[in-house]
Amino acid sequence: MRELPSGRVTLLFTDVEGSTRLLHELGDGYADVLADHRRTLREAFARHHGTEVDTQGDAFFYVFRSADDAIAAAGEGSQLLAAGPVHVRIGVHTGTPQLTSEGYVGADVHLAARIGAVGHGGQVVLSDAVRSELGAPPELLELGEHRLKDFDEPVPLYQLGSRRFPPLKTIANTNLPRPASALVGRTGDAANVVARIRGGARLLTLTGPGGSGKTRLAIEAATELVPEFRAGVFWVELASIDDADLVLEEIARTLGARDDLARDIGERELLLVIDNFEQVVDGGPAIAELISTCPNLHVLVTSRELLRLQHEVEYPVGPLPSDDAARLFAERSDLAVDETVTELCAALDNLPLAVELAAARTDVLSPAQILERLERRLDLFRGARDVDARQQTLRAAIQWSHDLLDEDEQLLFARLAVFAGGCTLDAAEEIVEAELDVLAALVHKSLVRHSGERFWMLETIRGYALERLAERDESEALRRRHGKWFLAFAERAEPFLDGPDQAAWLGCLEEDTANLREAAAQPDLAGRFAAALRFFWAKRGYVAEGRRHVEEVLPRLSDDAPAKRMALVTGSLLAVMQGDFAASIAHGERAIELGDAAGDERPRLEVASALGRSLLTVGEEERGLAFFRYAAERGPGMGRPGIAAIGLLNLGYVALLHGDLEVADEYLRQSVDLAASCGEVHAQARSLAALSSVALEGEQLEAACELAKQSLAVAAPMHDRDNACWAIELAGCALAAVDPDRAARLLGAADELRAELGGSLSGLELAQHERSLTYLSGSLDSDALTVTWQVGRKLSLEDAAALVG
Numbered sequence: 101m102r103e104l105p106s107g108r109v110t111l112l113f114t115d116v117e118g119s120t121r122l123l124h125e126l127g128d129g130y131a132d133v134l135a136d137h138r139r140t141l142r143e144a145f146a147r148h149h150g151t152e153v154d155t156q157g158d159a160f161f162y163v164f165r166s167a168d169d170a171i172a173a174a175g176e177g178s179q180l181l182a183a184g185p186v187h188v189r190i191g192v193h194t195g196t197p198q199l200t201s202e203g204y205v206g207a208d209v210h211l212a213a214r215i216g217a218v219g220h221g222g223q224v225v226l227s228d229a230v231r232s233e234l235g236a237p238p239e240l241l242e243l244g245e246h247r248l249k250d251f252d253e254p255v256p257l258y259q260l261g262s263r264r265f266p267p268l269k270t271i272a273n274t275n276l277p278r279p280a281s282a283l284v285g286r287t288g289d290a291a292n293v294v295a296r297i298r299g300g301a302r303l304l305t306l307t308g309p310g311g312s313g314k315t316r317l318a319i320e321a322a323t324e325l326v327p328e329f330r331a332g333v334f335w336v337e338l339a340s341i342d343d344a345d346l347v348l349e350e351i352a353r354t355l356g357a358r359d360d361l362a363r364d365i366g367e368r369e370l371l372l373v374i375d376n377f378e379q380v381v382d383g384g385p386a387i388a389e390l391i392s393t394c395p396n397l398h399v400l401v402t403s404r405e406l407l408r409l410q411h412e413v414e415y416p417v418g419p420l421p422s423d424d425a426a427r428l429f430a431e432r433s434d435l436a437v438d439e440t441v442t443e444l445c446a447a448l449d450n451l452p453l454a455v456e457l458a459a460a461r462t463d464v465l466s467p468a469q470i471l472e473r474l475e476r477r478l479d480l481f482r483g484a485r486d487v488d489a490r491q492q493t494l495r496a497a498i499q500w501s502h503d504l505l506d507e508d509e510q511l512l513f514a515r516l517a518v519f520a521g522g523c524t525l526d527a528a529e530e531i532v533e534a535e536l537d538v539l540a541a542l543v544h545k546s547l548v549r550h551s552g553e554r555f556w557m558l559e560t561i562r563g564y565a566l567e568r569l570a571e572r573d574e575s576e577a578l579r580r581r582h583g584k585w586f587l588a589f590a591e592r593a594e595p596f597l598d599g600p601d602q603a604a605w606l607g608c609l610e611e612d613t614a615n616l617r618e619a620a621a622q623p624d625l626a627g628r629f630a631a632a633l634r635f636f637w638a639k640r641g642y643v644a645e646g647r648r649h650v651e652e653v654l655p656r657l658s659d660d661a662p663a664k665r666m667a668l669v670t671g672s673l674l675a676v677m678q679g680d681f682a683a684s685i686a687h688g689e690r691a692i693e694l695g696d697a698a699g700d701e702r703p704r705l706e707v708a709s710a711l712g713r714s715l716l717t718v719g720e721e722e723r724g725l726a727f728f729r730y731a732a733e734r735g736p737g738m739g740r741p742g743i744a745a746i747g748l749l750n751l752g753y754v755a756l757l758h759g760d761l762e763v764a765d766e767y768l769r770q771s772v773d774l775a776a777s778c779g780e781v782h783a784q785a786r787s788l789a790a791l792s793s794v795a796l797e798g799e800q801l802e803a804a805c806e807l808a809k810q811s812l813a814v815a816a817p818m819h820d821r822d823n824a825c826w827a828i829e830l831a832g833c834a835l836a837a838v839d840p841d842r843a844a845r846l847l848g849a850a851d852e853l854r855a856e857l858g859g860s861l862s863g864l865e866l867a868q869h870e871r872s873l874t875y876l877s878g879s880l881d882s883d884a885l886t887v888t889w890q891v892g893r894k895l896s897l898e899d900a901a902a903l904v905g
């Protein structure tokens with residue numbers, strides 16, 4: 101054995117993403133590609149003083165004496181593989197594993213391996229232990245706390261670089277944000293909130309003025325409750341929403357619910373934490389109805405006012421106790437607590453946000469100087485008797501902080517208010533002409549926050565900045581520039597939303613949802629947004645919102661406008677997703693009519709799949725099939741091979757429903773090959789699953805199981821739960837006659853996943869399911885079947901995929 105370092109070391113694990121899919125695509129060439137990948141990584145890791153501990157199949161285990169070397173090696177190795185067909189996920193952790201004659205053992209090894217398994221191809225994920233030991237930290241993206249299998253406590257994870265990937269494949273059942281600093285004070289409040297929810301409060305509202313710490317308290321209490329809600333604790337942010345009709349849609353999007361939110365939640369033990377409800381209080385009754393329908397749902401709300409709902413429990417969030425406020429000031433300013441600090445905090449009503457704003461100025465002013473200047477400002481506000489006194493104090497603190505800014509800082513502060521939900525540095529530079537030094541000064545003074553690649557304001561502060569923006573003559577011009585910039589961004593992303601890079605582009609659009617929403621409200625841009633955001637709305641759960649936008653904008657667009665043709669295509673797709681087949685047909689046929697009149701074939705091609713599905717559903721099968729054939733034939737020539745793959749998939753599936761297995765197999769294999777070549781992973785996964793169904797109908801059980809496994813290998817890394825569910829169901833059906841115990845667990849897992857998605861079985865899938873149950877009933881007694889089925893329902897998607905093989 102090579103000499104391995106002992107003591108504190110950094111462990112690195114790699115794994116090839118989608119190795120089964122690659123094997124299927126490359127065939128005999130896979131061995132050479134895998135060998136090239138091994139050589140590339142070994143050379144890169146050796147250049148950074150890494151020692152190979154073990155290799156198994158397509159995975160490596162390396163050790164480094166320093167965290168810096170490990171991260172440099174991981175970054176270089178990942179970059180070298182980026183242009184090729186093999187992409188590896190890499191996990192890095194620093195610890196003190198036990199060194200034995202057989203290698204390393206201990207919890208640190210297991211943790212490093214778990215971290216290595218949760219990422220995606222091309223992604224480097226590292227632990228907080230690694231981050232804390234980096235001498236010159238590279239660009240890191242905070243991924244929050246995640247629960248990893250076999251580890252009781254959540255683990256803070258980071259990503260090397262800023263590239264966007266799908267969510268980590270952890271067993272986490274929470275998306276709670278991770279605060280940048282520890283909670284100061286409020287421990288009693290946090291315990292009281294937790295006790296009320298544990299005591300049965302179904303709707304608990306934290307009330308208080310802006311800046312009182314409601315959000316931070318909610319995060320602290322909810323974090324404590326994560327282990328107690330089996331279905332999860334989920335954060336829903338409403339700060340960028342001003343339409344009460346969007347409240348349930350935002351919740352549904354967060355949970356991944358597709359149709360009926362109440363049905364999706366059902367009896368699941370779930371806690372929703374809904375932040376900033378005060379601007380959409382008219383959405384309160386919908387929350388009350390959701391709670392009454394879902395018996396195990398609890399909701400924790402933060403709001404400046406009560407929702408005024410039956411059974412609502414209020415928990416007022418007051419100022420910090422004097423000692424805690426002074427301690428907060430001291431921690432944020434690195435100054436000691438003294439009488440002046442205590443007096444300053446008292447002048448600020450001990451409001452956390454106001455205290456933090458004051459502490460941010462101690463680099464240029466002493467606490468006594470801050471107090472003197474601040475008291476003059478406070479006196480100006482105390483005459484307004486119709487405003488809550490604490491809110492007056494906060495406004496005074498914000499205005500005082502603003503008045504201390506120089507002219508350039510005040511200008512940028514006002515301009516940044518044009519962004520809803522924050523912005524990237526590129527957007528700030530191009531839209532509001534931000535200079536990095538000025539932007540950094542606003543961050544340093546706590547008027548702007550910075551996390552990851554984004555700059556943003558607390559809503560309380562943005563409200564004040566919007567007032568300052570409204571006072572400026574350039575206000576409308578900035579809004580126009582904002583709208584045009586985000587329209588260009590949406591149109592630049594649109595061609596990539598159904599290709600191999602779709603996850604990254606969809607993630608970028610998701611981060612700017614609030615900005616896109618505000619920009620799309622500009623009447624002269626709304627039509628082009630309706631065309632550009634089609635796949636974003638469809639794939640990220642904004643179907644209802646997108647369709648409302650389309651229906652509102654269509655009457656305002658002239659028939660000769662190119663945007664109208666594509667907006668109709670969007671309307672047809674979103675309508676079929678909502679089951680409104682008549683509207684889908686009407687919009688689709690009108691899009692084609694306008695396109696033909698203008699000599700534009702693109703609308704016919706883009707709408708073919710949605711229109712074909714709708715026509716099939718209403719009984720016009722021949723017309724529907726004609727559109728599928730058209731898509732399959734014209735797609736490649738018009739640069740849209742993904743649409744052709746979907747057309748072939750639809751043709752194959754219709755042939756399967758008619759029992760023509762040979763024709764179905766031919767169409768579906770063509771779809772798999774075409775989808776794999778152009779990166780249309782949804783069509784690839786679905787076509788493989790449909791091939792599994794063909795094999796199942798042909799009683800080729802081994803082939804059916806293998807094809808389901810291949811479909812799952814494509815779907816699972818993309819978090820395509822719909823296709824993953826079908827693949828797991830098919831694998832269970834294929835195994836029912838030969839391995840009943842395993843089949844029952846898989847069918848149970850598919851049953852649970854289907855319930856989470858709000859789906860149901862019908863037609864051919866229902867017949868296959870019932871046939872499998874007949875096999876299982878003949879092999880397992882009813883008690884054993886029930887127990888095994890329930891075991892399957894508790895499997896995570898990752899574990900169910902592993903069970904398939």
